[in-house]
Amino acid sequence: MDYVLEMKDICKSFGGVAALKDADLRLKKGKILSLVGGNGAGKSTLMKILTGVYTRESGEIFLEGQPINFRSYDEASNAGVRMIFQEFSLIPSLTVYENVFLGSEIKTKTKMLNKTEMINKTKVLLESLGMDIDPEAMVSSLSVGYCQMVEIAKALSTDTKILVLDEPTASLSDNEVEILFQTIRRLKEQGVSMIYISHRMNEILNISDDVIILRDGHIVADEKASDLTIQKIISHMLGDNVAKSFVWIQRKNPPSEEVMLEVEELVIKGLRAPVSFKLKKGEILGIAGLMGSGRTEILQALFGMRKCESGWIRVDGKEVSMGNVKKAIQSGIALVPENRRKEGLVLQHTVKANTIITVLERIKSGVLINEKRADALVMEKVREFNVKTDGIHKTISLLSGGNQQKIVIAKWLASGPKVLLLDEPTAGIDIGAKGEITEIIRDFADQGNSVIIVSSELAELMAVCDRVLVASKGRIIDEFDRKEITTEEVLQHAIQG
Secondary structure (H helix, E strand, O other): OOEEEEEEEEEEEEOOEEEEEEEEEEEEOOOEEEEEOOOOOOHHHHHHHHOOOOOOOEEEEEEOOEEOOOOOHHHHHHOOEEEEOOOOOOOOOOEHHHHHOOOOOOEOOOOOEOHHHHHHHHHHHHHHOOOOOOOOOEHHHOOHHHHHHHHHHHHOOOOOOEEEEEOOOOOOOHHHHHHHHHHHHHHHHOOOEEEEEOOOHHHHHHHOOEEEEEEOOEEEEEEEHHHOOHHHHHHHHOOHHHHHHOOOOOOOOOOOOOEEEEEEEEEEOOOOOOEEEEEEOOOEEEEEOOOOOOHHHHHHHHOOOOOEEEEEEEEOOEEOOOOOHHHHHHOOEEEEOOOHHHHHOOOOOEHHHHHHOOOOOOOEEOOEEOHHHHHHHHHHHHHHOOOOOOOOOOEHHHOOHHHHHHHHHHHHHOOOOOEEEEEOOOOOOOHHHHHHHHHHHHHHHHOOOEEEEEOOOHHHHHHHOOEEEEEEOOEEEEEEEHHHOOOHHHHHHHHHO
16 A cells, blocks of 8 residues: 655654654555554654654655655645644634634735635535534634644645644543544545554554554554554553663652641642542652543642642641642642653753752852852752763753753752652653662652652552552542552553543
8 A cells, every 4th residue: 555654764862862763654545543652752753753843863754755854844734744732723812714724814816814715614624524613713712622623624724645643632521532533534534644642542442543652762563453452552562671670669668657648629620520639658659640631730739830629738737728839839849840841940041050949048148149058059969869960050951851850859859848749750861860760759758758750651650659549531530559550551451441
């Protein structure tokens, strides 16, 4: 069968860490190819190279047999290769038709906007997708599911050969997912070739013709969906390197029976059900779940970043003011966010400036920072966390991802928290740094502190957690003591629901 797309021997590195290593991908005309892999496996990187967002270091790409080298997303889009990202690109204050034709507006001979033609074309486009959406409706009035449909319509407003969907169901309800799948199948009948990225294995087996599985930047499987099962996909996703890096070690100091953190009937804005759980002193608690399960939202709520409508948060028996980051920090809660570059660091500042930001009051002499005291503290943390840097005055953006993450963790531990929240703490970093961060977490808990980890790396949760909660659609649906988790498959099946 002819291939609409071929990517051969694609390589890409970030900060000296290989994100893709000789990756191959072939997409058949009018078929749906799914990309599967853990966080940091290289799925999104491969697609961003295809769409001109990233530049490949080596390898070849052929579109309908012709070599291509897109230098921007616009260039790829004009050639018929479009990607719908996880974050919507719609403007809520504009109508559906204005969003669909944003940047490619239809004009009259007098250079005026041809509103009537754009409305009519949007209506025809939506009807071809089986969607009954008013082209003149404000996007702000639409549900998340309908916004997803408008994104697809926008991508198809010009001739599209390949449509890439990155985690399209992460925020959708079951009913909205089914509507999306009907639309995808209709597009397939119309001859559109699609690449589908998802962590949800049941969806992948339901919607795909072919499946490619990545692990640590390598393609480890390229098979027909009909030949796969969830069990086979899980087996392909597990790698020897990760398994060796994340091995369960009996805790030096097991958790006590005292409660460090108590969450009771917490109704978090954006989630559908109240959340309740307890965290013991010295305990490492994991939260597992698919994208959109509410894992990150729970951590953000505990740290005061996300509003809560009702319920209680208590640390050491004392109630914490909700929706207030300053109060959360004062109560002894610290958060290492999922996106360290956007939320955890000031990239244009130095290693020193980033490390001392949480302890400025402690290192002041009067109103000024005591530079000698600050330098001593930072150098101590650099040594303690084995941060590889030329010096504490080096701009932090020049450090590798693993060393940046160590600084994010170090700055919060310097503040002396009782509860450390970690959202994907080892995402996108090398195996060596993963092992070091695992040891940092264990040591912190062994001192009688408590930890909550959100991670897509199930091997990571199995290695460090005393207990694991499973989240789905904003609810805690299951709980496992570490002794109950005999294999990764136990967690994977619980997560898949």
